[in-house]
Amino acid sequence: MAVKVWDKRAFRNFDDSVELGTRNIKVALKRLRRWVRDGAEEEFDLSHTIRSTAKNGYLDIKTRRGRRNAVKVLIFLDVGGSMDAHVQLVEELFSAARAEFRNLEYYYFHNCLYECVWRDNRRRWSEQTPTRDVLCTYGSDYKCIFVGDAAMSPYEIDYKGGANEHWNDEPGRVWLSRAISRWPDTIWINPVQEQYWQYSQSTRMIRGIFADHMYPMTLKGIEAGMKALGR
Numbered sequence: 001m002a003v004k005v006w007d008k009r010a011f012r013n014f015d016d017s018v019e020l021g022t023r024n025i026k027v028a029l030k031r032l033r034r035w036v037r038d039g040a041e042e043e044f045d046l047s048h049t050i051r052s053t054a055k056n057g058y059l060d061i062k063t064r065r066g067r068r069n070a071v072k073v074l075i076f077l078d079v080g081g082s083m084d085a086h087v088q089l090v091e092e093l094f095s096a097a098r099a100e101f102r103n104l105e106y107y108y109f110h111n112c113l114y115e116c117v118w119r120d121n122r123r124r125w126s127e128q129t130p131t132r133d134v135l136c137t138y139g140s141d142y143k144c145i146f147v148g149d150a151a152m153s154p155y156e157i158d159y160k161g162g163a164n165e166h167w168n169d170e171p172g173r174v175w176l177s178r179a180i181s182r183w184p185d186t187i188w189i190n191p192v193q194e195q196y197w198q199y200s201q202s203t204r205m206i207r208g209i210f211a212d213h214m215y216p217m218t219l220k221g222i223e224a225g226m227k228a229l230g231r
Contacts, residue, residue, distance in 0.1 A: 078148025112172030
Protein backbone atom coordinates (compact mmCIF):
# COMPACT_ATOMS: atom_id res chain seq x y z
CA MET A 1 0.00 0.00 0.00
CA ALA A 2 1.21 3.51 -0.74
CA VAL A 3 3.12 5.16 2.11
CA LYS A 4 1.42 8.31 3.31
CA VAL A 5 3.42 11.51 3.61
CA TRP A 6 2.05 13.17 6.72
CA ASP A 7 4.32 16.22 6.64
CA LYS A 8 2.51 19.05 4.93
CA ARG A 9 4.57 19.77 1.86
CA ALA A 10 4.48 23.28 0.42
CA PHE A 11 3.29 23.68 -3.14
CA ARG A 12 3.30 26.96 -5.04
CA ASN A 13 0.53 28.42 -7.18
CA PHE A 14 0.76 28.31 -10.94
CA ASP A 15 1.49 31.76 -12.34
CA ASP A 16 -1.26 32.75 -14.76
CA SER A 17 0.62 35.91 -15.79
CA VAL A 18 3.61 34.07 -17.27
CA GLU A 19 4.61 35.40 -20.69
CA LEU A 20 3.90 32.70 -23.25
CA GLY A 21 6.86 31.59 -25.29
CA THR A 22 4.48 30.76 -28.15
CA ARG A 23 0.97 31.68 -29.20
CA ASN A 24 0.22 28.13 -30.29
CA ILE A 25 -1.58 27.19 -27.07
CA LYS A 26 -3.91 30.18 -27.31
CA VAL A 27 -4.59 29.38 -30.95
CA ALA A 28 -5.47 25.79 -30.01
CA LEU A 29 -7.77 26.94 -27.19
CA LYS A 30 -9.63 29.22 -29.60
CA ARG A 31 -11.24 26.11 -31.07
CA LEU A 32 -13.51 26.05 -28.03
CA ARG A 33 -15.82 28.98 -28.59
CA ARG A 34 -19.49 29.94 -28.39
CA TRP A 35 -20.01 33.50 -29.51
CA VAL A 36 -22.67 35.76 -28.04
CA ARG A 37 -23.22 39.50 -28.14
CA ASP A 38 -23.82 41.33 -24.87
CA GLY A 39 -22.88 44.44 -22.93
CA ALA A 40 -23.03 48.02 -24.14
CA GLU A 41 -23.50 48.77 -27.83
CA GLU A 42 -20.01 50.11 -28.43
CA GLU A 43 -18.85 48.10 -31.45
CA PHE A 44 -19.07 49.82 -34.83
CA ASP A 45 -21.62 48.06 -37.09
CA LEU A 46 -20.40 48.69 -40.64
CA SER A 47 -23.14 46.93 -42.61
CA HIS A 48 -25.98 48.48 -40.58
CA THR A 49 -24.33 51.92 -40.88
CA ILE A 50 -24.15 51.59 -44.67
CA ARG A 51 -27.80 50.53 -44.95
CA SER A 52 -29.02 53.25 -42.61
CA THR A 53 -26.92 55.94 -44.32
CA ALA A 54 -28.22 54.94 -47.77
CA LYS A 55 -31.81 54.93 -46.52
CA ASN A 56 -31.67 58.28 -44.71
CA GLY A 57 -29.39 60.21 -47.04
CA TYR A 58 -26.94 61.24 -44.33
CA LEU A 59 -24.20 59.54 -42.33
CA ASP A 60 -25.98 57.47 -39.70
CA ILE A 61 -23.49 55.67 -37.46
CA LYS A 62 -24.77 52.42 -35.98
CA THR A 63 -23.25 50.38 -33.20
CA ARG A 64 -23.91 46.97 -31.73
CA ARG A 65 -23.02 44.91 -28.71
CA GLY A 66 -19.56 43.39 -28.69
CA ARG A 67 -19.04 39.71 -29.33
CA ARG A 68 -17.48 37.50 -26.65
CA ASN A 69 -16.77 33.86 -26.02
CA ALA A 70 -19.51 32.59 -23.70
CA VAL A 71 -18.03 29.14 -23.08
CA LYS A 72 -17.78 28.30 -19.37
CA VAL A 73 -14.64 26.40 -18.38
CA LEU A 74 -13.70 24.66 -15.14
CA ILE A 75 -10.07 23.53 -14.76
CA PHE A 76 -8.65 21.16 -12.15
CA LEU A 77 -4.85 21.43 -11.93
CA ASP A 78 -2.66 18.70 -10.46
CA VAL A 79 0.16 20.24 -8.47
CA GLY A 80 3.24 19.00 -6.62
CA GLY A 81 5.26 15.81 -6.73
CA SER A 82 5.93 14.56 -10.26
CA MET A 83 4.09 17.58 -11.66
CA ASP A 84 7.03 19.79 -10.65
CA ALA A 85 8.75 18.67 -13.85
CA HIS A 86 5.93 20.17 -15.93
CA VAL A 87 5.41 23.53 -14.19
CA GLN A 88 6.46 25.73 -17.11
CA LEU A 89 4.26 23.94 -19.62
CA VAL A 90 1.24 23.95 -17.30
CA GLU A 91 1.75 27.64 -16.54
CA GLU A 92 1.71 28.39 -20.27
CA LEU A 93 -1.55 26.48 -20.65
CA PHE A 94 -3.06 28.13 -17.56
CA SER A 95 -2.01 31.60 -18.70
CA ALA A 96 -3.47 31.03 -22.17
CA ALA A 97 -6.73 29.73 -20.70
CA ARG A 98 -7.08 32.76 -18.40
CA ALA A 99 -6.59 35.03 -21.41
CA GLU A 100 -8.93 33.13 -23.73
CA PHE A 101 -11.88 32.18 -21.51
CA ARG A 102 -13.76 34.96 -19.77
CA ASN A 103 -15.84 32.48 -17.77
CA LEU A 104 -13.11 30.34 -16.22
CA GLU A 105 -12.88 28.81 -12.76
CA TYR A 106 -10.02 26.69 -11.45
CA TYR A 107 -9.04 24.51 -8.51
CA TYR A 108 -5.95 22.59 -7.50
CA PHE A 109 -5.68 18.95 -6.48
CA HIS A 110 -2.81 16.54 -5.81
CA ASN A 111 -2.51 13.34 -7.87
CA CYS A 112 -6.21 12.40 -7.88
CA LEU A 113 -9.50 14.12 -7.14
CA TYR A 114 -10.76 13.52 -3.59
CA GLU A 115 -13.20 15.14 -1.18
CA CYS A 116 -11.48 18.55 -1.15
CA VAL A 117 -9.78 20.90 -3.60
CA TRP A 118 -8.27 24.36 -3.10
CA ARG A 119 -7.65 27.69 -4.84
CA ASP A 120 -4.38 28.75 -3.18
CA ASN A 121 -1.50 26.34 -2.63
CA ARG A 122 -0.13 28.50 0.16
CA ARG A 123 -3.32 27.80 2.12
CA ARG A 124 -4.06 24.32 0.82
CA TRP A 125 -4.54 22.86 4.30
CA SER A 126 -6.41 25.74 5.90
CA GLU A 127 -8.69 26.92 3.06
CA GLN A 128 -9.96 23.87 1.26
CA THR A 129 -13.20 23.68 -0.70
CA PRO A 130 -15.32 20.54 -0.42
CA THR A 131 -15.51 18.87 -3.82
CA ARG A 132 -19.23 18.34 -3.29
CA ASP A 133 -19.63 22.12 -3.12
CA VAL A 134 -17.83 22.48 -6.44
CA LEU A 135 -20.08 19.82 -7.97
CA CYS A 136 -23.13 21.74 -6.78
CA THR A 137 -21.86 25.22 -7.71
CA TYR A 138 -21.03 24.81 -11.38
CA GLY A 139 -23.71 23.63 -13.75
CA SER A 140 -23.49 20.85 -16.28
CA ASP A 141 -22.98 23.44 -19.05
CA TYR A 142 -19.38 23.94 -17.89
CA LYS A 143 -16.60 22.39 -19.96
CA CYS A 144 -14.31 20.58 -17.51
CA ILE A 145 -10.57 20.07 -18.00
CA PHE A 146 -8.28 18.06 -15.73
CA VAL A 147 -4.57 18.78 -16.14
CA GLY A 148 -2.11 16.28 -14.67
CA ASP A 149 0.44 13.59 -15.46
CA ALA A 150 -1.77 10.82 -13.97
CA ALA A 151 1.36 9.44 -12.29
CA MET A 152 0.48 7.98 -8.90
CA SER A 153 0.02 4.75 -7.04
CA PRO A 154 -2.96 2.73 -8.32
CA TYR A 155 -4.09 2.64 -4.67
CA GLU A 156 -4.76 6.38 -4.89
CA ILE A 157 -7.32 5.72 -7.60
CA ASP A 158 -8.99 2.52 -6.46
CA TYR A 159 -8.81 2.27 -2.67
CA LYS A 160 -10.27 3.94 0.38
CA GLY A 161 -7.32 5.32 2.34
CA GLY A 162 -5.07 5.17 -0.71
CA ALA A 163 -4.25 8.90 -0.88
CA ASN A 164 -0.65 9.63 0.03
CA GLU A 165 -1.20 12.77 2.14
CA HIS A 166 -4.43 12.20 4.01
CA TRP A 167 -7.08 9.60 4.75
CA ASN A 168 -9.69 9.46 2.00
CA ASP A 169 -13.00 7.83 2.88
CA GLU A 170 -13.78 7.20 -0.77
CA PRO A 171 -11.50 6.16 -3.65
CA GLY A 172 -10.35 8.77 -6.16
CA ARG A 173 -12.14 6.85 -8.91
CA VAL A 174 -15.46 7.63 -7.21
CA TRP A 175 -14.80 11.37 -7.20
CA LEU A 176 -13.59 11.39 -10.80
CA SER A 177 -16.72 9.52 -11.87
CA ARG A 178 -18.89 12.08 -10.05
CA ALA A 179 -17.11 14.90 -11.86
CA ILE A 180 -17.60 13.25 -15.25
CA SER A 181 -21.28 12.66 -14.47
CA ARG A 182 -21.75 16.28 -13.41
CA TRP A 183 -19.89 17.73 -16.39
CA PRO A 184 -20.45 15.45 -19.40
CA ASP A 185 -17.97 17.48 -21.45
CA THR A 186 -14.82 16.55 -19.52
CA ILE A 187 -11.30 15.76 -20.73
CA TRP A 188 -7.87 15.11 -19.18
CA ILE A 189 -4.78 16.87 -20.59
CA ASN A 190 -1.51 15.10 -19.83
CA PRO A 191 1.89 16.89 -20.04
CA VAL A 192 3.73 13.56 -20.34
CA GLN A 193 4.53 12.50 -23.90
CA GLU A 194 1.85 10.14 -25.17
CA GLN A 195 4.37 7.46 -26.11
CA TYR A 196 5.07 6.87 -22.40
CA TRP A 197 1.47 6.53 -21.18
CA GLN A 198 1.41 2.78 -21.76
CA TYR A 199 4.17 2.25 -19.19
CA SER A 200 2.20 3.80 -16.32
CA GLN A 201 -0.55 1.69 -14.76
CA SER A 202 -2.19 4.72 -13.15
CA THR A 203 -2.21 6.58 -16.47
CA ARG A 204 -3.96 3.66 -18.14
CA MET A 205 -6.48 3.60 -15.28
CA ILE A 206 -7.25 7.32 -15.48
CA ARG A 207 -7.52 7.11 -19.25
CA GLY A 208 -10.06 4.33 -18.86
CA ILE A 209 -12.12 6.34 -16.37
CA PHE A 210 -12.19 9.19 -18.88
CA ALA A 211 -13.25 6.85 -21.70
CA ASP A 212 -10.02 7.62 -23.61
CA HIS A 213 -10.65 11.38 -23.46
CA MET A 214 -7.03 11.97 -22.43
CA TYR A 215 -4.99 14.24 -24.66
CA PRO A 216 -1.28 15.12 -24.69
CA MET A 217 -0.27 18.68 -23.90
CA THR A 218 0.84 19.38 -27.45
CA LEU A 219 -0.65 21.68 -30.07
CA LYS A 220 -2.34 18.77 -31.79
CA GLY A 221 -3.45 17.26 -28.49
CA ILE A 222 -4.98 20.48 -27.15
CA GLU A 223 -6.75 21.09 -30.45
CA ALA A 224 -8.21 17.57 -30.31
CA GLY A 225 -9.29 18.13 -26.72
CA MET A 226 -11.01 21.42 -27.52
CA LYS A 227 -12.75 19.77 -30.46
CA ALA A 228 -14.04 17.02 -28.16
CA LEU A 229 -15.31 19.58 -25.64
CA GLY A 230 -17.02 21.61 -28.35
CA ARG A 231 -19.18 18.78 -29.64
